[in-house]
Amino acid sequence: GQQLNQSPQSMFIQEGEDVSMNCTSSSIFNTWLWYKQEPGEGPVLLIALYKAGELTSNGRLTAQFGITRKDSFLNISASIPSDVGIYFCAGHPPNTGNQFYFGTGTSLTVIP
């Protein structure tokens, strides 16, 4: 199956800082999703993107569907301690029904 590369693999930041992470693929996708997974829990959907170039916000989170359709970006502004977790991108390739492929994850630690 396909694997999406996320970077950075991990981040340690001070509370209040902004965060940027991205997800890249070698092939094009029709949909990008961003999930957050907290320790001991399942992934929870943050943002869904359906169109190249689309920019969507959810509170302090903003995600973009890359214009090449091979990447996506997630930004978190003014980070707070509860932003801690692992952030996953997931992409849907064309003509694959409802199958998503997940990225390798970005682990975020926020230092108060």
Next chain:
Amino acid sequence: DTAVSQTPKYLVTQMGNDKSIKCEQNLGHDTMYWYKQDSKKFLKIMFSYNNKELIINETVPNRFSPKSPDKAHLNLHINSLELGDSAVYFCASSPGRRPFPETQYFGPGTRLLVL
């Protein structure tokens, strides 16, 4: 009123045993999934059922057998457990109605440790 629930949350067992993990969703969704998350947190789909019919079956050993008694339940049975089966197994569901793709909602996970 949990949307997607899994039991058990933790499962510790000996190599060679057979075990089952259960999943239930009360969202009225038609499609359910099993994912495996390894020690490096990589999430990989294993199976997907739509209205009790298998629609996705990734390369998974045939020791793993999903069973869907109805569209609200998708159980995972594992025969002859091996050390490498140790992982967190997530169940997920989505509405299952076109047009695809759809958002998937995940359960809390089952942490399987094979000794």
